[in-house]
Amino acid sequence: MELTTLTIDAARSAVQERKTTATTLAEAFYSKIEKDDPKIGAFLTLSKDRALAKATEIDALVAQGKPLPPLGGVPVGIKDVMVTRGVRTTAGSKILGNYIPPYDCTAVARMEAAGAVVLGKLNCDEFAMGSSTENSAWHPVHNPRDLSRVPGGSSGGSAAAVAADMAVVTLGSDTGGSIRQPASFCGVVGLMPTYGRVSRYGLIAFASSLDHIGPLAKTVRDAAIVLRTIAGRDPIDSTSANVPVPDYVAELEKPVRGVKIGVAREYLGEGLDSQVRKAVEAAIQKLASLGCQIVEISLPHTKYAIPTYYIVATAEASSNLARYDGVRYGYRASDARTLSEMYRRSRDHGFGAEVKRRIMLGTYALSAGYYDAYYLKAQKVRTLLTRDFEEAFKKVDAIVTPTSPTAAFKLGEKVDDPLAMYLADIYTVTADLAGIPGISVPCGETKEKLPIGLQILGKHFDEATILRVAHGYEQAA
Amino acid sequence: MKVTEKDVAYVADLANLELTGEERARMLRDLNSILGYIDRLNELDTSNVQPMAQVSARYGMDQSQRGSEGFAYAGREDVHEGLRKSLPHDVALGNAPDSDGTFFKVPKVIER
Numbered sequence: 001m002e003l004t005t006l007t008i009d010a011a012r013s014a015v016q017e018r019k020t021t022a023t024t025l026a027e028a029f030y031s032k033i034e035k036d037d038p039k040i041g042a043f044l045t046l047s048k049d050r051a052l053a054k055a056t057e058i059d060a061l062v063a064q065g066k067p068l069p070p071l072g073g074v075p076v077g078i079k080d081v082m083v084t085r086g087v088r089t090t091a092g093s094k095i096l097g098n099y100i101p102p103y104d105c106t107a108v109a110r111m112e113a114a115g116a117v118v119l120g121k122l123n124c125d126e127f128a129m130g131s132s133t134e135n136s137a138w139h140p141v142h143n144p145r146d147l148s149r150v151p152g153g154s155s156g157g158s159a160a161a162v163a164a165d166m167a168v169v170t171l172g173s174d175t176g177g178s179i180r181q182p183a184s185f186c187g188v189v190g191l192m193p194t195y196g197r198v199s200r201y202g203l204i205a206f207a208s209s210l211d212h213i214g215p216l217a218k219t220v221r222d223a224a225i226v227l228r229t230i231a232g233r234d235p236i237d238s239t240s241a242n243v244p245v246p247d248y249v250a251e252l253e254k255p256v257r258g259v260k261i262g263v264a265r266e267y268l269g270e271g272l273d274s275q276v277r278k279a280v281e282a283a284i285q286k287l288a289s290l291g292c293q294i295v296e297i298s299l300p301h302t303k304y305a306i307p308t309y310y311i312v313a314t315a316e317a318s319s320n321l322a323r324y325d326g327v328r329y330g331y332r333a334s335d336a337r338t339l340s341e342m343y344r345r346s347r348d349h350g351f352g353a354e355v356k357r358r359i360m361l362g363t364y365a366l367s368a369g370y371y372d373a374y375y376l377k378a379q380k381v382r383t384l385l386t387r388d389f390e391e392a393f394k395k396v397d398a399i400v401t402p403t404s405p406t407a408a409f410k411l412g413e414k415v416d417d418p419l420a421m422y423l424a425d426i427y428t429v430t431a432d433l434a435g436i437p438g439i440s441v442p443c444g445e446t447k448e449k450l451p452i453g454l455q456i457l458g459k460h461f462d463e464a465t466i467l468r469v470a471h472g473y474e475q476a477a
Numbered sequence: 478m479k480v481t482e483k484d485v486a487y488v489a490d491l492a493n494l495e496l497t498g499e500e501r502a503r504m505l506r507d508l509n510s511i512l513g514y515i516d517r518l519n520e521l522d523t524s525n526v527q528p529m530a531q532v533s534a535r536y537g538m539d540q541s542q543r544g545s546e547g548f549a550y551a552g553r554e555d556v557h558e559g560l561r562k563s564l565p566h567d568v569a570l571g572n573a574p575d576s577d578g579t580f581f582k583v584p585k586v587i588e589r
Binding site for chain 1: 493512
């Protein structure tokens with residue numbers, strides 16, 4: 001049995017049925033990481049003590065003949081923007097280079113309470129700001145499918161770890177596409193739940209009205225199992241929604257026949273790579289052959305999504321990142337003589353170029369004289385973008401689009417052109433702005449054997465439908 | 478709208494960043510390029526559109542349980558689930574770059 005290729009249910013059953021132990025399983029993953037990660041760069045910190053303690057606990061349950069919880073003994077990885085008590089958490093930034101959090105992120109705590117074994121923390125763009133993971137302050141991540149290419153971002157480590165069998169599933173975060181786009185680039189499944197579906201407590205803030213935690217997995221079923229584990233109201237995040245959590249795994253078994261699927265012409269226009277278009281059109285045909293009803297729809301404000309996003313997200317980021325001042329935690333410049341100098345130098349040395357660029361853009365958009373022209377304007381266009389979806393969802397149950405306009409690009413290809421990098425998020429930012437859920441599921445490859453992703457968007461709090469459609473497609477493809 | 482060197486210096490000051498000369502030049506170029514793209518928002522007439530700051534103000538929440546800001550169950554003094562124990566003092570100071578065991582220590586505060 002190849003331990004590192006198992007899905008959640010297979011791994012849990014193997015431990016439960018004593019074909020292996022949770023400890024053996026964790027060690028198999030650590031050996032795989034030791035062997036393969038030097039060329040990929042997915043992990044930043046390994047939490048071996050914590051993982052092996054949890055594995056021992058799971059093995060004791062088996063020895064006592066007790067049933068394992070849903071993730072019992074399953075090795076997982078966590079994007080380094082989610083805090084882990086006693087385990088270094090950097091958000092991919094030098095400013096948090098030595099940060100040892102005193103508490104756990106709710107989503108991580110829920111994974112562990114369900115039996116998951118946390119192997120370590122995964123590389124990402126600094127503060128999740130980027131689309132290629134090249135903005136990590138530590139080192140870039142290489143796409144396991146082609147090491148000369150990026151894994152996407154910002155959850156590049158989370159996607160690469162799953163693709164390279166260095167974790168069964170991982171948690172990522174999505175503010176503008178940061179789960180779905182890397183899932184698409186690495187050929188795995190990535191789910192962004194509805195805003196408020198999963199607690200953000202302990203997620204290091206980038207843009208609070210846009211940040212989401214979600215799973216990256218080998219199968220849609222695994223993504224559903226993780227969502228079922230982490231979803232639901234959390235009293236310590238007042239934006240987490242008190243909406244009942246369905247059994248997403250049971251919902252997968254419902255047929256897709258009759259589901260109305262919207263196809264928006266705005267997502268299949270200029271800038272879309274021809275091979276990606278072909279793969280997505282074939283996927284739409286496949287869904288039609290499964291009995292889905294394909295309906296043409298329009299989302300007319302789509303071309304305004306990127307400019308809206310880069311104002312809203314950077315404005316919120318400039319405010320959220322004001323907390324990094326070198327006083328209570330994180331990096332402090334040692335040469336400052338006054339408090340003001342200490343703030344400035346700590347931030348100057350601690351933040352990387354892209355983070356500073358976004359802080360500057362956001363501060364500018366919020367500053368007196370420009371607030372109405374930029375921030376208020378973007379908030380109004382956000383309403384228009386959301387209304388586009390409201391209108392569309394009167395006619396359809398889900399919308400399918402490409403996840404990204406291209407397959408994975410080369411490392412270094414876009415680093416000097418921030419605008420070109422931002423356009424990599426063109427099909428994903430709309431869902432973050434509207435707060436609707438989205439999933440990326442693999443839908444074929446380019447001639448160069450690079451994975452292509454199909455994005456399925458759903459109504460607020462209707463993850464069940466997009467998971468079901470994704471599962472139906474995955475099983476048929 | 479065109480960002481000037483003066484704007485860059487002013488905004489860096491607001492953001493508590495110093496930035497080197499090289500960084501400022503790069504910032505000037507990048508901000509103008511990005512804002513040039515963002516200006517396409519002006520093609521839209523939004524005079525009768527309400528701004529949207531939050532998704533949860535719009536969706537998914539039971540109306541009766543909304544707080545005044547549109548958030549569900551925002552911390553309120555009569556909702557005790559919001560009251561949690563503070564971190565122990567030593568743990569709260571555990572990541573401090575400099576402390577005396579009771580307080581965070583910082584360099585002298587002098588007016589700029």
